[in-house]
Amino acid sequence: MQSRIFDSQVFNMACRQFDAAAEILDLPMDDRDRTKFPKRCIAVTMPVRMDDGRVEVFEAYRVQHHLSKGPTKGGTRFHPSVTVGEVAALAMWMSWKCALVGLPYGGAKGGVAVDPRQLSLAEKERVSRRYMQELVPFVGPNIDVMAPDMGTDPQTMAWMMDTYSNIVGCSTPAVVTGKPIDIGGSEGRLESTGRGVAYLIKRYLESHGLRPHQATVNIQGFGNVGSHAALGLLGYGCRITGISDISGAIFNPGGIDVHEALRHVEANGTLEGYMEGDRLTNDELLLQKCTVLVPAALERVITVKVARKLKCRFLAEAANGPTTVSADAVLDERGDIEVIPDVLCNSGGVICSYFEWVQDLQSLFWEHDEVLRKLFDILDKARHSVETQKERLGISRRNAALTLGIERVARAKALRGIFP
Ligand SMILES: NC(=O)C1=CN([C@@H]2O[C@H](COP(=O)(O)OP(=O)(O)OC[C@H]3O[C@@H](n4cnc5c(N)ncnc54)[C@H](OP(=O)(O)O)[C@@H]3O)[C@@H](O)[C@H]2O)C=CC1
Numbered sequence: 001m002q003s004r005i006f007d008s009q010v011f012n013m014a015c016r017q018f019d020a021a022a023e024i025l026d027l028p029m030d031d032r033d034r035t036k037f038p039k040r041c042i043a044v045t046m047p048v049r050m051d052d053g054r055v056e057v058f059e060a061y062r063v064q065h066h067l068s069k070g071p072t073k074g075g076t077r078f079h080p081s082v083t084v085g086e087v088a089a090l091a092m093w094m095s096w097k098c099a100l101v102g103l104p105y106g107g108a109k110g111g112v113a114v115d116p117r118q119l120s121l122a123e124k125e126r127v128s129r130r131y132m133q134e135l136v137p138f139v140g141p142n143i144d145v146m147a148p149d150m151g152t153d154p155q156t157m158a159w160m161m162d163t164y165s166n167i168v169g170c171s172t173p174a175v176v177t178g179k180p181i182d183i184g185g186s187e188g189r190l191e192s193t194g195r196g197v198a199y200l201i202k203r204y205l206e207s208h209g210l211r212p213h214q215a216t217v218n219i220q221g222f223g224n225v226g227s228h229a230a231l232g233l234l235g236y237g238c239r240i241t242g243i244s245d246i247s248g249a250i251f252n253p254g255g256i257d258v259h260e261a262l263r264h265v266e267a268n269g270t271l272e273g274y275m276e277g278d279r280l281t282n283d284e285l286l287l288q289k290c291t292v293l294v295p296a297a298l299e300r301v302i303t304v305k306v307a308r309k310l311k312c313r314f315l316a317e318a319a320n321g322p323t324t325v326s327a328d329a330v331l332d333e334r335g336d337i338e339v340i341p342d343v344l345c346n347s348g349g350v351i352c353s354y355f356e357w358v359q360d361l362q363s364l365f366w367e368h369d370e371v372l373r374k375l376f377d378i379l380d381k382a383r384h385s386v387e388t389q390k391e392r393l394g395i396s397r398r399n400a401a402l403t404l405g406i407e408r409v410a411r412a413k414a415l416r417g418i419f420p
């Protein structure tokens, strides 16, 4: 089958990854297309009243990739470059990620094509509420559970949860995760993706005979994931030598004061004007020598050209889909860079979202320590299963992670059969 709906660079990239994994698994031909292509796609146009009285119409999407293992799960992105193909690729990756770490979910993702930095707070609230209002017939605690992604945060989730609850007539915290703790959010969810990234990096450094305090780290993207990864790594003793946001990068081989940089971003909304170190472009930051490079922003930033010039020992994919398929082949050929693939590396977020959903359904809440202990436990198990698969089949770590996730989804579909 050829998809005409989702055709785009990033969707084709997710499909090529799937095809390679399906070959390794020797997946029956009859099972391939039904495992690969998204089950449902909801596309809406949303009229929103802007502060100046105009009505602006935004395109928005929700893609639910497969329904075979439970409700679908995944974040909602507010970004000007959102397309249905990008959302579909992100939903596919959510499926493999959830299956890899053993969560009872299919993958989903949503997005609004809007630049959140151009919206006032009131406009952002109206966009968030309208998005949820459009999607109420298609989501719910047992159907599809949203969460934050780029450009959205706990406040966005609070507005979405409130909108859903008002429409269905009762408070329904389990319809979104990543909410503020006061309205049913989980301890630890805010920092979980970045903390998970940091924890896995520490484990991989140790398994390669390195101590965290010997490691230097450059991070692209200083939002939720990038900043909490930086704080986690700092806590383990790593030296953070580079950080960036859309305004560019700060590079300081002596180490950046991450807390001070965060205070600057909180006060100014950007790293622009932060003076501690040299200013570089985002592309230049990727090529600086370091022990660990952490892309934590957009897809497809590690291209063939970049991959050939990387000077890191580890590439920890905190972002979804940061490495193109051709760049991946370059990294395989080089063989000197350990790739921690996205579906493993950033899985801490959805693991903690699962904990939040479980707590909401039971109305029984856990302490912070318990959440982190359970999170690190699942990450250790997933890491172990990826390393075992890698050695057993003699394949790359990315293919090990993808084959584990894809095989579990395909098995669930085969067991359930075809109805009617
Ligand atoms: N939030 C979560 O729980 C999870 C997120 N992820 C993935 O992690 C990545 C980051 O998400 P998250 O931290 O939540 O998003 P945020 O919106 O919180 O932060 C995104 C960061 O990336 C920066 N950025 C945006 N565009 C560019 C660009 N073109 N070049 C360089 N930097 C850029 C932003 O800069 P500025 O602020 O200046 O715009 C910001 O610092 C995404 O790939 C997301 O899918 C994965 C798993 C879970």
Ligand SMILES: O=C(O)CCC(=O)C(=O)O
Binding pocket: 073, 074, 075, 076, 094, 097, 145, 146, 147, 148, 149, 177, 178, 320, 346, 347, 349, 350, 351, 353
């Ligand atoms: O927490 C979640 O449900 C999803 C997080 C997410 O969007 C992702 O892992 O890419």
